Amino acid sequence: MSDTGILTIISGFSGVGKGTLxxxxxxxxxxxxxxxxxxxxxMRVGEKDGESYFFLSKEEFENRIEKNDFLxxxxxxxxxxxxxxxxxxxxxxxxxxxxxEIEIQGAMQVKKxxxxxxxxxxxxxxxxTLKDRLVGRGTEKKEVIEARLGRAVEESQGIENYDYILVNxxxxxxxxxxxxxxxxxxxxxxxxxxxxxxxxxELKVFRKEI
Amino acid sequence: MSDTGILTIISGFSGVGKGTLxxxxxxxxxxxxxxxxxxxxxMRVGEKDGESYFFLSKEEFENRIEKNDFLxxxxxxxxxxxxxxxxxxxxxxxxxxxxxEIEIQGAMQVKKxxxxxxxxxxxxxxxxTLKDRLVGRGTEKKEVIEARLGRAVEESQGIENYDYILVNxxxxxxxxxxxxxxxxxxxxxxxxxxxxxxxxxELKVFRKEI
Numbered sequence: 001m002s003d004t005g006i007l008t009i010i011s012g013f014s015g016v017g018k019g020t021l022x023x024x025x026x027x028x029x030x031x032x033x034x035x036x037x038x039x040x041x042x043m044r045v046g047e048k049d050g051e052s053y054f055f056l057s058k059e060e061f062e063n064r065i066e067k068n069d070f071l072x073x074x075x076x077x078x079x080x081x082x083x084x085x086x087x088x089x090x091x092x093x094x095x096x097x098x099x100x101e102i103e104i105q106g107a108m109q110v111k112k113x114x115x116x117x118x119x120x121x122x123x124x125x126x127x128x129t130l131k132d133r134l135v136g137r138g139t140e141k142k143e144v145i146e147a148r149l150g151r152a153v154e155e156s157q158g159i160e161n162y163d164y165i166l167v168n169x170x171x172x173x174x175x176x177x178x179x180x181x182x183x184x185x186x187x188x189x190x191x192x193x194x195x196x197x198x199x200x201x202e203l204k205v206f207r208k209e210i
Numbered sequence: 211m212s213d214t215g216i217l218t219i220i221s222g223f224s225g226v227g228k229g230t231l232x233x234x235x236x237x238x239x240x241x242x243x244x245x246x247x248x249x250x251x252x253m254r255v256g257e258k259d260g261e262s263y264f265f266l267s268k269e270e271f272e273n274r275i276e277k278n279d280f281l282x283x284x285x286x287x288x289x290x291x292x293x294x295x296x297x298x299x300x301x302x303x304x305x306x307x308x309x310x311e312i313e314i315q316g317a318m319q320v321k322k323x324x325x326x327x328x329x330x331x332x333x334x335x336x337x338x339t340l341k342d343r344l345v346g347r348g349t350e351k352k353e354v355i356e357a358r359l360g361r362a363v364e365e366s367q368g369i370e371n372y373d374y375i376l377v378n379x380x381x382x383x384x385x386x387x388x389x390x391x392x393x394x395x396x397x398x399x400x401x402x403x404x405x406x407x408x409x410x411x412e413l414k415v416f417r418k419e420i
Contacts, residue, residue, distance in 0.1 A: 121399070127412030142420060149417040156410040164397045165406065177394075184391055187374045189331070196375065200366040202337030207359040210352060 005033075005092040006185050007114055009100050009107045012122025013155050014148070015133040017168050021122065022099050024175040033096035035088050038064070041079040054084060072102070072109035083110065097182050104158050111161075118185045120178070121162040125169045215243075215302040216401070217324055218392050219310050219317045222332030223365050224358070225343045227378050231332065232309050234385040243306035245298050248274070251289040264294060282312070282319035293320065307392050314368050321371075328395045330388065331372040335379045 012018040026032050038054040040061050049055050056064070061080045064070060073082025083100060091098045100110065100117075111117055124130040134148040159165065164181055168174045189196070222228040236242050248264040250271050259265045266274070271290045274280060283292025293310060301308045310320065310327075321327055334340040344358040369375065374391055378384045399406070 123406075123409065127409045127416065130409075130413070131416050146417065146420050149413065149420060153410070153413050153417055156406075156413055159406045159410075160399050160403065162399050164394070165399055165402055166397065177397075180390055181394055181397070184374070184387075184394055187376065187387075187391070189370050189372050189375055192375055193370065196333075196366075196369045199333065199337045199340075200363070200369075203340070203359065203363050203366055206337065206341050207356065207363055210356050210359060 003095055004191075005031075005094070005096045005098055006182060006191070007035075007088060007092060007098045007100060007110075007117040008182050008185075009102060009110055009117050009119045010122065011102060011104050011107050011119070011155075011162065012166075012168075013124060013130055013152055015130065016122050016124050017171065018101060018122040020171060021166075021168060021174055021178060022101050024171060025099065025178055028175060029179055031095070031097050033091040033098050035083055035091075035098050035100040037081055038070075038084050039079060039081045041081075054087075056080075071100075071113055072106040074106070085113070104155065104161075108158070108161065116190070118164075118182060119162040120164045120166050120181060121159045122174075123159075123165050123167050125167055213305055214401075215241075215304070215306045215308055216392060216395050217245075217298060217302060217308045217310060217320075217327040218395075219312060219320055219327050219329045220332065221312060221314050221317050221329075221365075221372065222376075222378075223334060223340055223362055225340065226332050226334050227381065228311060228332040230381060231376075231378060231384055231388060232311050234381060235309065235388055238385060239389055241305070241307050243301040243308050245293055245301075245308050245310040247291055248280075248294050249289060249291045251291075264297075266290075281310075281323055282316040284316070295323075314365065314371075318368070318371065326400070328374075328392060329372040330374045330376050330391060331369045332384075333369075333375050333377050335377055 010018055010022060022034065026034060036050065036054055038056050038061065040056055040058050043049065043055050047053065058080070061082070064084070065073065069085050070082040071085045071088060073080060083102070083106070088098050088100070102110065107119060111119060130152060134152060135145055166174060166178055166181070185191070220228055220232060232244065236244060246260065246264055248266050248271065250266055250268050253259065253265050257263065268290070271292070274294070275283065279295050280292040281295045281298060283290060293312070293316070298308050298310070312320065317329060321329060340362060344362060345355050376384060376388055376391070395401070
């Protein structure tokens with residue numbers, strides 16, 4: 001229905017495969033665009049500006065902060081990372097459904113600025129599945145596994161703030177389901193006020209013309 | 211995901227084909243149950259108690275009103291009509307997705323009592339399509355057409371209160387889409403608190419056990 005794109009915020013547990021899911025969605029359907037982050041960190045070998053990241057100087061980045069051009073940003077270990085708003089808005093206007101893969105704090109910041117965004121949290125089929133993935137082949141140190149499980153517990157806070165959960169059991173199935181979730185979100189009433197009003201006004205005209 | 215059924219409230223313009231859509235959904239998928247209304251009007255030839263309606267005496271109906279066993283009810287031309295709550299709740303518990311076809315006032319009453327219900331408004335592809343259906347073959351009196359168009363304008367108020375609109379262009383396509391809307395509603399976070407809590411608690415236990 002609605003012609004404007006939808007911003008979909010995708011979060012989920014580390015190791016749950018949400019990156020692969022997003023990649024698959026971009027491969028299988030052509031109505032999606034990936035939100036590209038901006039950063040002030042050094043470009044690495046193999047990276048390209050505007051693909052992996054938009055690479056900005058510290059000054060440029062802070063200028064954009066001033067101009068409110070970030071949906072969210074943060075500073076990690078001396079480098080800025082953020083989601084440029086103008087890029088996302090431009091893609092949405094062109095009718096692209098924009099995918100933003102981001103952790104929960106960033107997600108909630110974006111949701112505040114764009115409350116119409118769709119939010120999805122990717123889950124494992126069971127805690128056991130996730131544990132197996134995090135523990136790995138048993139060759140990891142106890143501290144590493146402890147840290148990973150601690151992080152998973154942290155990541156599990158606030159799942160209720162997301163619109164939908166998506167259980168990533170089978171990659172093909174989950175990709176299809178993710179696409180359906182976004183596709184059907186276009187039919188939400190609040191995204192179709194123009195269409196609803198148009199029909200309402202036309203019916204009034206017809207009644208007068210009888 | 212969630213094992214409990216979902217109550218889906220379906221409204222829409224007269225003549226838009228929502229009855230056919232509901233019938234088709236019940237035919238094509240076996241997870242649905244139709245909400246059956248109760249009434250105090252006389253049973254007609256060919257009707258069966260518990261199929262077309264639950265036929266109640268005035269006393270029985272008023273008893274049930276006292277016991278708050280109606281999701282909504284109204285009195286038309288001396289007869290009561292209502293949606294029995296116990297029947298809907300029983301079907302939902304059994305995991306059935308219950309369909310309730312009802313006009314907007316009734317829909318909003320039900321939504322107040324069961325805010326977790328999914329609400330869908332069936333729309334024509336355009337006002338022109340609806341007009342053509344309402345005007346018919348041009349053999350109707352002006353007053354009849356006027357009344358129908360007036361009703362359509364009335365029905366168009368409050369569409370924004372529904373969760374989704376469903377454009378009924380092609381019956382097969384719309385039936386599929388309606389099924390998807392209800393199927394995906396099962397993945398809404400608020401319908402999966404048990405699953406979310408279970409995973410969260412299990413992860414905490416795993417962390418302690420390391």
